[in-house]
Amino acid sequence: MGKIIVIGMGSSDFTQINGQALEIINSNNKIYSRTERHEVINVLKEIKEIVFLDKYYDSADTIEKVDEKIVEELLKESINEDIVYLVPGSPFVLEKSVELLIKKDIELEIINNQSFADLVFSRINYVTDGYRTISGKDYNNFKVDFSIDLLIQEVDNEFLLDEIILNISEIYPMETKFSIIKDGGLKTEEIYQDSLSNYSRRIKPNHQTTLLIHRPDGLYDFSSLVEISDFLRGPDGCPWDIEQTHASMRQDLLEEAYEVVEAINEEDPEGLLEELGDLLFQVVMHSQVAKENGDFNIINVINGISKKLILRHPHVFGDLNLDKSAKVLQNWDSIKYSQRNFNTFWERLNDSRGLPSTIRAYKIIDKVTRIGFDWNETGEILGKVKEEYDEVIEALEDPKALREELGDLLFTVANLCHHLGYEPELLLTEACDKFVNRFKTMEETAQEECLDIQALDKSELERLWQASKLQ
Structure with missing residues (x-):
């Protein structure tokens, strides 16, 4: 196997070629050049025979394939003799073909030159x-x-x-x-x-x-946020931030997540921008606490989610063919649960215990319906809702039983929502908003009548409530 001698042609004209490179170029070695489009080549091709490899730019589908084809030809031509390979600028800057050659088990000599940088x-x-x-x-x-x-x-x-x-x-x-x-x-x-x-x-x-x-002044990026978080929890940082733990920030994390959802519901782009920032800071802060505890850091978090996304999208990053969303979700779950060593289906149902109850109920119901455990007709589940309602009535005098029956009723209503294509969490949020808006109308009406809504009796409140429903 012969030697491949890589020579950087520099970033401008022939005067940049040093004596060592000139001596090699003037030898009897066969010369290959990545491209004909360079000032040095304009001089050399008048005095030397050069094989140009620009042809692969037309025949290859991607720039990666271009480099692979070039390396393939260079290896083939250097089997029995030394060859010279000319590249623009420096061989060590943006020259993938040289990187590929370095990884090969061959004799390689590289002569550097000025980079374009x-x-x-x-x-x-x-x-x-x-x-x-x-x-x-x-x-x-x-x-x-x-x-x-x-x-x-x-x-x-x-x-x-x-x-x-x-x-x-x-x-x-x-x-x-x-x-x-x-x-x-x-x-x-x-x-x-x-x-x-x-x-x-x-x-x-x-x-x-x-x-x-040019580097912009006064502009923050993700690394800036990480540095700010680190400083806030450092010796000269904020006493409140320094005191925080994973447990103490749980409520903050939930609130920020729900405020993101609220901004989405309100179709408020500016609000969403702000709330996403608040939620991102929560991720960074929890990662900072974990780093200080010696558990993990933000780079581990980013690396972990990146690997997960690639692994769980074999139809995008691999060869698997999935043409429908349902198949994608099924495959996602299959990979997810195999990674967690779940051997039974009930373990999958128990996988979402940290979620708010309405969301958890929806996810449990969604999983069992995927394997066919579902109602055939809407009337059947409406009958089940009535049955659970009747059991609540029967349990009114028994606090322990009442607690259980109310839970069954709520779960069955969540089942009805899923069957009809609605998410109970969103419906309940909308119902809360509707109630608050009607109460706002009640209070405005009370003020117009010079009444204090907090001092009214039940009949007056009911009158105002019924009036608000008409508006």
Whole structure:
């Protein structure tokens, strides 16, 4: 097996090629290049025979397949002789094919050169406190980190540049600075710097175009929230936050979750934004307490849910074919309970004891109906409701029996709700809202009549109640 010698061509022109690289290029070794689109190649192809691998960009379905095809050819061609492989910029930055070669059991030599990142910072005289480099083809908002600069390479056309700027503008402040560098270090160099709010098409990008999104000032991200939580519970933090435990924050967690639901019910986007933040802080705080206890941290939480979602969606991340929601839910439960070593069905029914009772009742009923334990007709379950009602009447003189019969009646009504396609928790919430609104109307009417609603007798209250129902 021959040796593969990887040479970085740098980020601009032929003058960047060092003596060691030139000596190897001028040897008799066969030369392969990832692409023909580079200033160094414009010089080399006049004096050396080079095999260009751009062909795989047209034949492969994804950029990952491109790299795999390139590596496959390089390995094949190096079986009996040493070969040279030229890559743009630095072999150690955004060069997946080199990463794949490193993982192979082969003799490999890598000669580094200036990366596009080094060139960009030098051309705009910019000192960075830290940055992340990604390819424009891989950009999405989930790769954003507001605490560092974002360097996006391979922004090779106007549509891609416009799309990235548009997506960036949705989450970054509009005063955030950006720099676009095209053909950095060459005679054709163009630099465009401004704020997102003033972006326009002043540069037509090519394969040597890089977009730098400068770190925004005064913008918080998830890591900021974790740091705030850590500080609040630290030596110089808040006495109340320091005292909190998992148990003491249980009520807060419930309240924040219900306030999220309320914002959804009210169709209040601004309220939902705020309440989701409050709920997220609860997750971070509980994770902080667990970290201090030596149990787990927020990274473990994120890693755990990510693994769970991938494992429980084999029809998305794997080869399983599930074309209906019912099949998806059935498969989800199957994976969930196999992980928990549930060997009996009743254990599945007992899996939701921490939920509010109406929600727990609904989930229990939902699970048993999936295996066919359900009412055939609505009339049957209405008859069961009447039966339970009658048993409540019979138990009025027996407190112990009454407690049980009232519970049976509530559970049967929850069963009726499920059978008719309603969630009892939501229905009861709506009923509470209706009662409060009617009582509001009662009090307003009482005030118009110069009456104190808290001082009225039952007959007056009933009069106002009946009047409120007419409005």
